Amino acid sequence: MTYHTDGRVCSDLDPFSEEFRADPYRHYAQLRALGPIVWLERHDIWVVHHYAQVKEVLTDWKRFSNAGGGGLTNYFKEPNWRKPSIILEVDPPEHERTRRVLMRLFTPGALQKMRTVFLQEASTLMDGVLENREIEAISQLVQPFPMKVFPDAVGMPPLDRDMMLIYGGMVFGAFGPRTAWYDKLLERADEVSAWVDAKCERSALTDDGLGAAIYAAADRGEVTHAEAKLLVRSFLSAGVDTTIDSIGLCLRALAEHPEQWKILQEDPSLARAAFEEATRYDSSSQSLFRTTTEAFEFEGQKLDRHQKVLVLIGSAGRDPAVWEEPDRFDIRRRITHQIGYGTGIHGCVAQMMARLEGEVFFRTLAEKFGRLEMTQDATLRLTPGLRGLLTLPMAIGPR
Known part of the structure; x- marks a missing residue:
């Protein structure tokens, strides 16, 4: 840690490095010890990492804008490879x-319909997987x-x-x-963008899915058809x-904590709680960005206009000021202030669907699986972006 002459608390930690991504929680603790907001010298960005400041930044859209982009690229200063999302990368109105x-889209009736389909699909998938005794759990x-269930629901x-x-x-x-790595990926940007564009056409969708409901809103004049x-x-x-990444990380957490897996087996109704705790404990969405709209003082530091602020959701989920024994995975923990899906006006709009997928997956798992053991260490994806697993070798067996 160093101090600039202007009083900024600085760190040379690189949250995008493979070392940091391999074990972010150790580094989060270091950042929390430095204070509520820190300047990261390697990228010239601010970072917040305590629960209180993370929540404040995410809920104050007037000063911390989403229109600057959810990543490191500053849309106020440079364009991205694709058009900004009209839901994720805009502010009111x-x-x-x-x-x-x-x-x-997420009415009680719609969610109940999804639950019925999700349960059928989870049961079919897991019955097939249980024909094996060892699997690579991520891919299989x-x-x-x-x-399967997401595109079917969208139509x-x-x-x-x-x-x-x-x-x-x-x-x-x-x-x-x-x-x-990213530049190599972008070599296929035109091809992939064309593929995505074709899949989102009204003619490519069924008449009874969520996609059709979005186009129906356009028919009513609530959005344009291009916006739909x-x-x-x-x-x-x-x-x-x-x-995918959230389910994979929760599955690993259960395998690494056999006492918690036993609790879930004994009471499969805790599936939702298990997925909720895993989202706090080891979320796929570890971080996102906001961009300042003006110059102002925040937690004793002077922020300039159009500066990037890295918001460490994963660190907030382990903040000891909020969570008792935050490094302990406990599926009976009562979580009343979850922040793993973001919060405020830009909180994940489909979080009810994601929670339903996680609940159905782990309830079905607990009802059908007996043995659930890792046979080798899982492999983390260390490239920038979501936190997730590349591989998770497991030994499994029926109840």
Whole structure:
């Protein structure tokens, strides 16, 4: 730690480095010890990492804008490779109009319909997987479930999984600095963008899915038809990778804590609580950005206009000022102030659907699986973007 002459508390930690991403929680504790807001010298950005400041930044959209982009690229100063999302990367009043359309999709009736379908799909998937005794859980168990139930709910035809994950890498990889890995990925940007564009056309969707409901809102004049297509795209970009990674991290946490797995087996109704605790304990969405709209003082530091502020959601989930024994994974923990899905007007609009997917997955798992053990260490994805697992070798067996 060093101090600038202007009084800024500084750190040379690099939150996008492989070392940091491999074990972020150790580094989060170091940052929390430095104070409520720190200047990261390597990227010339501010970072907040305590629960209180994370929540304040995320709820104060007037000073901490989402229109500057959810990643390191500053949309106020430079363009991105794709058009900004009209739900994720705008502020009110534009944001209110588009978010209203999406929020109406998740009625109790719609969620109950999804639950019925999700339970059927989870049961079929897990019965098939249980024919084996050793699996690579990410590719054989974790990925197939969201990749099936999500596009079906939206009304999309079966998706090309490889293309879908490439698109997700492009979207979430943009959260960090440009790297050779990301530049290589962007070589396919035109191809992937055209693929995504075609999948979001009204003609490509069924008549009874969430995508059709978005286009119906356009028919009523709530958004334009061009905006409806962009909202379907936002669903596609935000609704798959996050859930895959969240389920994978929760599965690893249960395998690493066999006493918690036993508790879940004894009471599968705790599936929702297990997924909620995993989202606090080891979230796929560890961080995002906001951009200042003006110069002002925040927690004793002077912030300038159009400066990037890194918001460490993962650190807030381990803040000892809020959580008792925050480094302990406990599926019976009562979580009444979850921040793993963000908060404020830009909190995850589809979080009810993601929570339902997680609940159904782990309830079905607890009802059908007996043995659940890691046979080798899991492999983390260390490239910028979401936190998730590349591999999770497991030994499994039925109850």
